[in-house]
Amino acid sequence: MSAALPPPVSFDELVARPARWLSGEGPHADLVLSSRIRLARNLRSVPFTHRARDEQLQGVLMSVSGAAQRASSFTGSLMLRMADLGTLDRQVLVERHLVSHELGDGARPRGIVVAPEERLSLMINEEDHLRLQALVPGFQLAEAWSVADSADDELDQSLDFAFSEEIGYLTACPTNAGTGLRASVLVHLPALVLLDEIQRVLKSIMQVGLNVRGLYGEHSEVMGNLFQISNQTTLGRSERDSIEILERVTRQIIETEEKARERMMRDARVQIEDKVWRAYGTLRHCRTIHSREVINLCSAVRLGVALGLPGLCPLRVLNELLVLTQPAHLQRAHGDELTPAERNVHRAQLVRERLAAAEREGGPGTS
Amino acid sequence: MLCQICGKNPATVHFTEIHDNKMSEIHVCERCAEEKGLHASSKKQQFEIADLLVKMVDDMTTTEEERVGSVACPRCGLLYSGFKETGRLGCAECYTAFQFQLRPLLRRIHGDTRHRGKRPAGEGEGASRFRQIQRLHDELQRAVEREEFERAAVLRDEIRRLEEETRASTEGAP
Numbered sequence: 192m193s194a195a196l197p198p199p200v201s202f203d204e205l206v207a208r209p210a211r212w213l214s215g216e217g218p219h220a221d222l223v224l225s226s227r228i229r230l231a232r233n234l235r236s237v238p239f240t241h242r243a244r245d246e247q248l249q250g251v252l253m254s255v256s257g258a259a260q261r262a263s264s265f266t267g268s269l270m271l272r273m274a275d276l277g278t279l280d281r282q283v284l285v286e287r288h289l290v291s292h293e294l295g296d297g298a299r300p301r302g303i304v305v306a307p308e309e310r311l312s313l314m315i316n317e318e319d320h321l322r323l324q325a326l327v328p329g330f331q332l333a334e335a336w337s338v339a340d341s342a343d344d345e346l347d348q349s350l351d352f353a354f355s356e357e358i359g360y361l362t363a364c365p366t367n368a369g370t371g372l373r374a375s376v377l378v379h380l381p382a383l384v385l386l387d388e389i390q391r392v393l394k395s396i397m398q399v400g401l402n403v404r405g406l407y408g409e410h411s412e413v414m415g416n417l418f419q420i421s422n423q424t425t426l427g428r429s430e431r432d433s434i435e436i437l438e439r440v441t442r443q444i445i446e447t448e449e450k451a452r453e454r455m456m457r458d459a460r461v462q463i464e465d466k467v468w469r470a471y472g473t474l475r476h477c478r479t480i481h482s483r484e485v486i487n488l489c490s491a492v493r494l495g496v497a498l499g500l501p502g503l504c505p506l507r508v509l510n511e512l513l514v515l516t517q518p519a520h521l522q523r524a525h526g527d528e529l530t531p532a533e534r535n536v537h538r539a540q541l542v543r544e545r546l547a548a549a550e551r552e553g554g555p556g557t558s
Numbered sequence: 559m560l561c562q563i564c565g566k567n568p569a570t571v572h573f574t575e576i577h578d579n580k581m582s583e584i585h586v587c588e589r590c591a592e593e594k595g596l597h598a599s600s601k602k603q604q605f606e607i608a609d610l611l612v613k614m615v616d617d618m619t620t621t622e623e624e625r626v627g628s629v630a631c632p633r634c635g636l637l638y639s640g641f642k643e644t645g646r647l648g649c650a651e652c653y654t655a656f657q658f659q660l661r662p663l664l665r666r667i668h669g670d671t672r673h674r675g676k677r678p679a680g681e682g683e684g685a686s687r688f689r690q691i692q693r694l695h696d697e698l699q700r701a702v703e704r705e706e707f708e709r710a711a712v713l714r715d716e717i718r719r720l721e722e723e724t725r726a727s728t729e730g731a732p
Contacts, residue, residue, distance in 0.1 A: 238634045238649040261702065318646070333699035340676070340696065347678050353650035358664070359673025361650045366667055367661060368653070370675040400669075427670025431695055 196265035200269050200307070202276070206283055206523060210326070211308035213514065215506030217329015221497035222445050223418070224377040224510060226332045228339040228434075231362045231371035232321040232346070233353040240299075248300040248316050254350065255315045259304045262345035264311060264338070273301040279528075282519035289328065291317055313346075318363050319371070321346070330441060332374055332434050340386045340430075359426065362481055367425055374434050375421035376441050381494045382451035384416045391445060398419060401440060404425070415486035415513075456498060467495030471503060475546045479535040485516045485542060504549035512545060561587035631655040692718050 200208075212225040233239060234254070237247050243435050252272070259265040273281060284290035289312050290303055304313040314322040323346070325338035353361040359369040367373075383389040393403050402423045405413040420441065422433045455463055470491035474480075489509045496503050514520060522529050525537055560567045584626045627639030635722035636648030638656055647653065653660060676692065694717045701710040 233650065235650050239647060241644070241646055242634055242636065331700075331703055333696060333703055337696050337700060340693075343676075344679070352677050352678050354649075355634045355653060355673075357672060358653055359645075359675060359677070361653050363646045365647065365664055368664065369668065372675070424668040424670070426664055426668035427672060427674055429675040429692075431692065431699075432674075435699075538654040 199405060200267075202269070202271065202280060205269055205305060205309075206520070208308070209507075209511050210287060210514070211310050212288075212326045212328045213507065213510035214328045215510050217327065217331050219445055220329040220506055221493070222379055222448060223330035223441065224328070224340075224379060226327050226335045227373075227375045227377075228325045228332070228335040229373040230321075230323040230339055230343055230360075231367045231373075232323065232343070232350075232360055233320040233362060233516065234320050235351045235353040237320065240318060240320060241363065243299055251320050252300050252302050252315050255313070256302060256304060257281075257322055258346050258349040259313055262342060264342035264345050265304055265313070267307045269305045271303050271305070273303070279519050279523055283523055284520050285515040286514055289324075290314060291322075294461060311342055313342075319367070321350075330376060330445070332376065332438055332441075336374070336430065336434055346416055369424075369426035370430050370433065371419050371429075372425055372430050372433055374430075374437050375419050376437065377417060377419050378441065378444060378448075379415075379417055379489055379493055379497075380444070380448050381416040382455050383448055386451050386455060388447075388451060392444065393418075396440060396444070399436070399440060400424060401437065415485055415490035417486075417490070419453070431456050452494075452498065463498070464495070464500060467491050467500060467503070471495070471546075474542050476489075477539040477542065479532075480539045480542065481535055482516050482518065485512060485538065489513065504546055505553060508545055510547045512542060515545075516541060559585050561585065561590055563590040577657070626659055629656060629659070691717060693722070694720070 201360055212227075217223075217226075234251055237243055237251055240251075242247065243251070256270050259268065259270070271284075276284075281290065284303065285292060287309065289305060289309060291314065299316065301314075301316040303315065306312065310325065310327060312324045312326070314324070323339055323342055325335040325342070327335045327338070355361060360371040362368050362371055380389060381394070383392055396403055400423050402421045404419040404421070405417070420437065422437055425433075428436075469486040474485070474488050474492065492503055493506065493509050496506055496509070515524075518529075518534055521534050521537050521541065524541070529537060559569045560585065561567050563586050567589065569585035569587055598664035627637060627642065629638045630636065631648055631652045632655060633651035636652055638659060641647055641652070647656070661671050694713055698710055698717065699715040701707075701713060
């Protein structure tokens with residue numbers, strides 16, 4: 192074993208620090224919030240999670256977290272066992288996009304390894320034994336792939352992955368077999384929605400074999416004009432080819448959205464500015480607000496920032512609100528459970544405070 | 559606008575769902591949203607993939623189905639009929655045990671049945687060169703993202719050289 196690892200951050204510290212992918216940085220960050228790569232892997236000698244006994248999963252948990260400890264990609268990581276976390280803390284991880292709903296409510300031996308700034312994470316004993324995830328801000332899929340690929344190489348040195356010459360990496364669900372890759376981008380397309388062109392665009396995305404989902408992955412609804420676009424197939428194409436197709440399509444989507452924004456500003460500048468500023472005003476002064484309304488109003492403000500309207504807040508603040516205003520985060524910050532009505536009051540306060548702080552820090556023109 | 563469920567309270571919760579490639583908008587009041595569990599995770603749909611798989615294999619006749627359904631994986635004991643129910647295989651060995659049933663299924667899902675990507679380090683000859691080329695390609699892509707075009711040109715030449723080498727060594731093989 193190499194030099195001593197820096198002490199891992201605690202769960203409290205993890206929650207207190209904003210994830211890197213929310214930083215609002217990276218290419219096309221005003222349109223593409225984040226780029227993500229997920230790889231599914233299984234250990235050859237153990238049945239897939241849903242068919243394995245608890246003792247076997249315990250063994251997987253031990254050997255996979257041991258392998259992560261030896262990998263430099265995971266230096267300074269926090270390791271958590273789901274069993275040690277309360278319902279609220281598990282939900283916090285779901286809201287941070289670190290854990291799937293499946294892992295979030297499980298009583299079985301499951302865990303997660305989270306690298307600093309949440310750039311890289313590893314779910315253990317989810318649908319597959321390993322689900323490796325790289326999550327970076329902006330439109331930089333190649334960067335995310337490089338992070339995930341190196342971590343996968345390192346894990347591969349100490350783990351025997353289920354792999355066949357013909358089919359590739361073997362996964363519990365045949366829809367992931369082959370590369371086990373899910374590459375995705377989270378894009379913000381308000382102009383295409385406003386101009387009613389989104390159906391056509393989504394249809395063409397689906398026609399080229401890509402998938403469109405909402406903010407929280409599979410089967411989640413679309414909120415705040417945020418769409419998650421990902422590859423659908425994992426056999427017959429290399430990782431690089433799948434990523435390139437997604438990149439190409441995303442570039443086209445960016446272009447289409449930008450054109451729609453230009454058109455919108457040319458034809459209805461006052462109306463758009465009015466919509467943006469009313470949204471900002473509501474967020475800045477609300478006294479009770481639902482999380483969905485926050486997400487939708489943030490979408491309008493995000494559009495305003497992207498259009499260069501002066502005096503709004505940085506993208507980072509909007510991105511962070513997306514996560515911090517979710518129910519589990521609010522309740523954890525409060526230190527106790529809250530009823531939906533109480534949450535709405537706490538949420539309104541948090542949003543007001545964050546925007547006020549951004550106004551004090553940056554003043555007009557920060558974006 | 560009034561809530562589409564109770565029709566009494568004003569609709570303050572609006573969302574769009576994508577289902578079967580169609581988008582539909584739903585407008586409801588807060589209380590109904592809470593009651594109906596209309597939030598980011600609707601778990602009831604989690605088995606959609608399984609349903610799809612079941613539909614795919616359901617094209618067979620009953621006798622065929624019985625025969626195929628009773629095929630078992632020698633390692634984990636999963637029956638093919640069990641796979642049909644959940645859409646999940648039991649272990650790595652299931653891919654061999656059910657290969658004749660899985661092949662058409664994989665083709666329908668992915669349009670292909672052959673892996674063309676990354677492989678574990680220990681698997682097969684030429685793997686290390688393959689990985690090296692792959693790594694350079696990734697670096698090239700990142701260089702282009704960062705607009706470091708001089709570096710990109712160097713990387714491209716290096717990739718060409720390695721690909722030439724690979725071609726020469728496979729053609730030269732007996």
